[in-house]
Amino acid sequence: MDTLLSLRVFTEVADHKSFTAVADRMGMSRAMASKHIQHIEARVGARLLSRNSRNVSLTEAGARYLVTVRRLLEDLSDAENLISTDTLVPRGTLKISMPVWMSTPAFARMLSDYHRDFPHVVFDFDLSSHKINLVEEGADLALRVAFKLDEGLIARKLSEVTFQMVAAPDFLDHTTRPQTANDLIDAPLLAYSPVASDGRIKFGGSEGLDVKMRPVMVSTNESHLHLSALSGMGYAILPNWMTKGDLDAGRLETVLPQVTWPKLHVHAIYADRSYLPAKVRSFLDFLASKQGLESGLS
DSSP states (O other), X not given: OOHHHHHHHHHHHHHHOOHHHHHHHHTSOHHHHHHHHHHHHXXXXXXXXXXXXXXXXXXXXXXXXXXXXXXXHHHHHHHHHHHHHSSOOOOEEEEEEEOGGGOOHHHHHHHHHXXXXXXXXXXXXXXXXXXXXXXXXXXXXXXXXXOOOOTTEEEEEEEEEEEEEEEOHHHHHHSOOOSSGGGGTTOEEEEEHHHHTTOEEEESSTTSEEEEOEEEEEESOHHHHHHHHHTTSOEEEEEHHHHHHHHHHTSSEESSTTSOOOEEEEEEEEEOXXXXXXXXXXXXXXXXXXXXXXXXXX
């Protein structure tokens, strides 16, 4: 059998988790797609996919093998482009995972600027805060402010974001504008569950916060917390990228502006490889440039 084709079938099945869908996409029967997987498994002497009547998933060996195979196929594709055009033209689908709070009008304008320069790149975004497996989920990049790198991944620092406590003016008018951290004890908190699900807010030194608030909402979705803060439901700690427009327009106020709020770095996380596909490299360079993340969200 054509081993290269078998490798392509393997990566497609790993991405789409369906033999039927991949067979339709690649113009072959489901039985033939299965034979290609069996061919690869026989060559490596290991089971790469677990499958039953309803589900297809990577085995541990399959996940490790996919890292090398995906790099091989991407490098081959780039090599073919290099030979045919004498240059690497960014093209194809660029899959990016990032938290929903990064989806701002300024970020959208920045993507539009990139698209004008590289019209053959198609964006595919996963807007969530959960840590993803870049290899298993087929993502090219993850944009994160907090992370623990898995083996085979590297990070590139892009920009900085400040998280600060905000509340709606009407809410503050009907309660009180806190003057010290103690004024927030037992105050209603719209809590980001991975950080403060119990209502404990603690960071910084003598000018920081160490206070127990009262959660009235717990969520992993920053947009939901943002909307609830705008509606006057309570206090929320949100990134300035998300709240800048509301603060400028007076729809939200910064609580305890004298506090030194935490600043975190935004990183691009991607698979470590000797040669990045043109679509990934060009987008990373764009984010790091003066036209990229820093200026696009200031």
